[in-house]
Amino acid sequence: MALMSGTELAKEIVADAGRRAAAFEAAAGRKPCLATVLVGEDPASVTYVRMKRNRCRQAGIESRHVPLPATTTTAGLVRVIGELSADPGVDGILLQHPVPAGIDERAAFEAIAPGKDVDGVTMHSFAAMSFGLPGFESCTPGGIMRLLDAYEVGIEGRHAVVIGRSPILGKPVAMLLLARHATVTVCHSRTADLPSIVRSADLVVAAVGRPEFVRGSWIKPGAVVVDAGYNPGNVGDVAFAEAAERASLITPVPGGVGPTTIAVLLAQTVTAAESTMD
Known part of the structure; x- marks a missing residue:
């Protein structure tokens, strides 16, 4: 098992945003x-x-x-x-x-x-994500994709299971994974036999908002686990210690998805500013 830390990646994204912000300030x-x-x-x-x-x-x-x-x-x-x-x-x-x-x-x-939708929460942004058109990504899904790329996680042809269907996390991350040629299953509170579906996943994205909901026994050995949950007490949606015994890569909570979310927000704000110079 190896940790997918978002802290260092976030520093890189913010540093790049800072350089671009300085260039924008000099020009504008x-x-x-x-x-x-x-x-x-x-x-x-x-x-x-x-x-x-x-x-x-x-x-x-x-x-x-x-x-x-x-x-x-x-x-x-x-x-x-x-x-x-x-x-x-x-x-x-x-x-x-x-x-x-x-x-x-x-x-x-x-x-x-x-x-100006730099948080990627509008229907316009969701449509752009879904159709692969220019626009702003929902920040947490955008951060997840950057994290997967930073750790060279193969997405194409893999089975990704997203647990959660919120309009700013579960649904958009499913669209971004689909655009990268993953086979995507979206699960939710009414999904029958959820553990067996999760056991078939090469990549699990947990975004259900329930502490330690995803158990280690659900994880296929060698799967990649992204915990996008954040619950009171710094607890994610995945039972970390259990899942870490089976996963090849797993995000910690805190220090995983969270830092990249804010970094993407800042990067997209600079992009929005740059677009006013066109």
Whole structure:
């Protein structure tokens, strides 16, 4: 078993984004700008946003934070995002999710202009991913693909099993794997005999949001395991110690998929800024 660490890869991606951000600033007279929108004060979300803003500063990206009260309505949130979409000084928009109950998250996501959807959460971005067209990838799936490439994991012709079907993780990572010629099975809470399906996988992507849900006995010896889950207590969706005994490669939690997710967000923000120079 070997670990697929995302930490060093993320440093490389951020360093490249930093070089590109500096070149953009020299040409445009301003830094690339990422606007973060946070509704309410969920402690985990506050921490995530602070982390992303710190990474922005390290990469030479301006971070504009827009905090909104938990009482914000869908219409109010859509209006704020629409204003940011129309602001030429903003290159990328990140709506921290989940949003409070009562807000239509999909409506809020769809208010993000496609050219500023650097988190890859809109239907436009999903369609672009699915059809192999230019656009922004969902950041965690994009980070997973970069991690697989960095560790030279063969994808073409392999059977990939994705556990989870969320619109910003399970579904888009399935599309990206399919585009790389994997045979993809998407499983979910209603999948019958899930363990036997996982045992047939050369590559397992766990994105179900349940701590240690995937057991080591489910893993085919030599399979590659990507744990995209993050649960309280720094626990992933895979029973790590068990799975590590059978997997050839496995991501740790934390330090696996997480760092690459933020790195892709920064890289795509710089790409969005660069596109304004075309």
